[in-house]
Amino acid sequence: MGAAEIVLNVVFYVLAASAIAGAVAVAASRNIVRSAFALLAVLFSVAGLYAVMKADFIAGAQVLIYVGGILVLIIFAVMLTHRITDVKLSNDSTPGPAAFCACLCLLFSLLVVVRYSTKWRRDSDTVTARAESFEVSFKQYQADGATGLAFGGGAYEDSVVVVATVSQGPDPLRILDQVQFVATSGANRVSRNFPVAGRDAPYRHVFEKLSEGEWRWTVRLLGRQKDGKDEVDREWEFPLANTGFTVTRGVTEPIALALAGPYLFAFEVVSVLLLAALVGAAFLARKEVKDL
């Protein structure tokens, strides 16, 4: 276990402890303002846990929306519905031994299911969760036209997928006849040449971890789509030996691609829902005008 992993573990346990302590305080505190600030601790810890899981964009969204928006709303609700000068800021709870027992049973069954009845892949302990990553760049041969490269993809437990699309100028095949993709990670650098596939034909790079320090780089040239499926035109495979690739790739770009692609409709629906919630909340909270 390397030093970075130890630090990551320590950070995880500190964040987990503060999240659990905050959640217990939310559930148990008699004072509603204390509950609200315990919730603040929980939300910040959860944001930190997202960062530990390398979900950087979600961590940012958590801080911005949950802490900056929702928690402020909740504190507003607390302040608006209680006279702050009241000695007892009511946060009565029904005496709930039954609820307590029910929650303990729920927790116990959840823990049993998570820990003992579900066989998570144990063999990945050595791989742990490090999302290894590669950056693929490219070099153009005989290039003098407008040439661009778009990237998508994601990093998983022991593989990295990069989809690179070369888009060229007005007459692609005349400008380029070969592209060179360069896989770099840390100090390691491997380059290969590939024929140009024409305008906007994506190359799908898959980096698979075979064993420690040994990777396989597969490049598939995807042709036109048929029935919604990519047709593989050509395929190349290269071993990448003795490489210790450890650079991490964020999730922001894959999220953006997913939101603009398969989740576009859901995204728009959520936008409309937010607008409806805005109008509805303003309507509900407005001052009643009696004589109209």
Add this chain to the structure above:
Amino acid sequence: MIFSRHPLEQMLILSAIVFCCGVYTILTRKNAVSILMGVELVLNAANLNFVAFSQYTRTGGVHGNVFTIFVILLAAAEAAVALAIIIGIYQNFGRVDVDEADGMKE
């Protein structure tokens, strides 16, 4: 042994604990604002699971992250509407105990 070196299991156990705290809050509180806090705890536990499955499994892809974003947005909308309703209840009943606000009109 409840401690696990498997990061996915660690996250799932943590989110189970947070989830149960949220359920307990929802079940026992009378104050509407506290119940809202319990709901936020439950949503956060669910989000943790989404992101954990997305980041720690190979087949998960980025879909868990996208769903987490949707959940966060829906939680924002829910909090805004809930606040408006709570203010309405407070104006009509003078307090925000959900046990007492059981009529459509005062």
